[in-house]
C-alpha cells in the first residue's frame with residue numbers, strides 16, 4: 001500500500017509567520033512544500049501526498065493535525081522558516097511520549113537535509129509544538145534557515161535553492177519511509193548529465209585520489225563532499241573515455 005505523506009506548509013492567510021528581508025515565511029513554506037510534493041511524486045513510487053493548504057489560507061493548527069489524523073497519514077512533515085537570531089537548519093519532534101519510529105524518521109530526514117542545504121546544522125531537537133503533539137502518526141517540523149538573517153534570506157530568495165530544499169525534504173522523507181526510487185526518474189530541474197562527462201573519472205582531493213566514478217551523479221556527490229569537508233584543491237580527471 002502506498003505510504004501517505006502529509007505536508008504542512010507553516011502559517012498562511014492572515015498569519016504570515018516570520019517576516020523580514022522582504023520575505024514572508026508563509027510564502028516560502030508553501031513553495032518548499034509544493035517542491036517537496038513534486039519531487040516525491042516524480043522520483044519515488046508508492047507514495048501519496050496531501051497538503052494542509054495549497055494556497056494562501058490559514059487552517060488552524062488543530063485542523064491541520066486533524067486532517068492528517070482523519071486521512072490516516074503515515075508521516076506528517078511541517079515546514080517552517082526560523083527567525084530570532086541564528087543561522088542554519090534544525091528539526092523538531094514532539095518532546096512528550098513518541099515512538100522510536102518518530103526518532104528514526106527524524107534522523108533520516110534531518111541527515112539528508114542537513115547534508116545537502118549547505119547550512120550550519122543546528123541539530124535534532126524536541127519541542128511541544130501543537131502539530132507535533134496533536135498528530136497521531138510520526139511527525140517532524142523543519143526550520144529552514146533564519147528569515148531575519150541576511151545570508152540565510154539571500155539563499156531563501158533564490159528559487160533554485162527553494163527547489164533544492166523541496167528535493168531534500170522529498171529525499172529525506174523517502175529515506176525515512178523507505179520509498180522505492182522510480183527506475184525512470186529523471187530530475188526535471190537538475191541539469192541533464194553532460195554527455196562529455198560519461199566515462200570513468202577519478203577525483204583527487206588535495207593530491208590524494210578519493211575515488212573513481214562512472215556515474216555522473218556519484219562523481220558530483222564526491223566533489224560536493226570534498227568541498228564541504230574543506231578540501232583546498234579538487235581535481236576531476238578522465239580515466240578512460242567510452
Ligand SMILES: [Zn+2]
Nearest residue numbers: 010017080081
Ligand atoms: Zn513558523
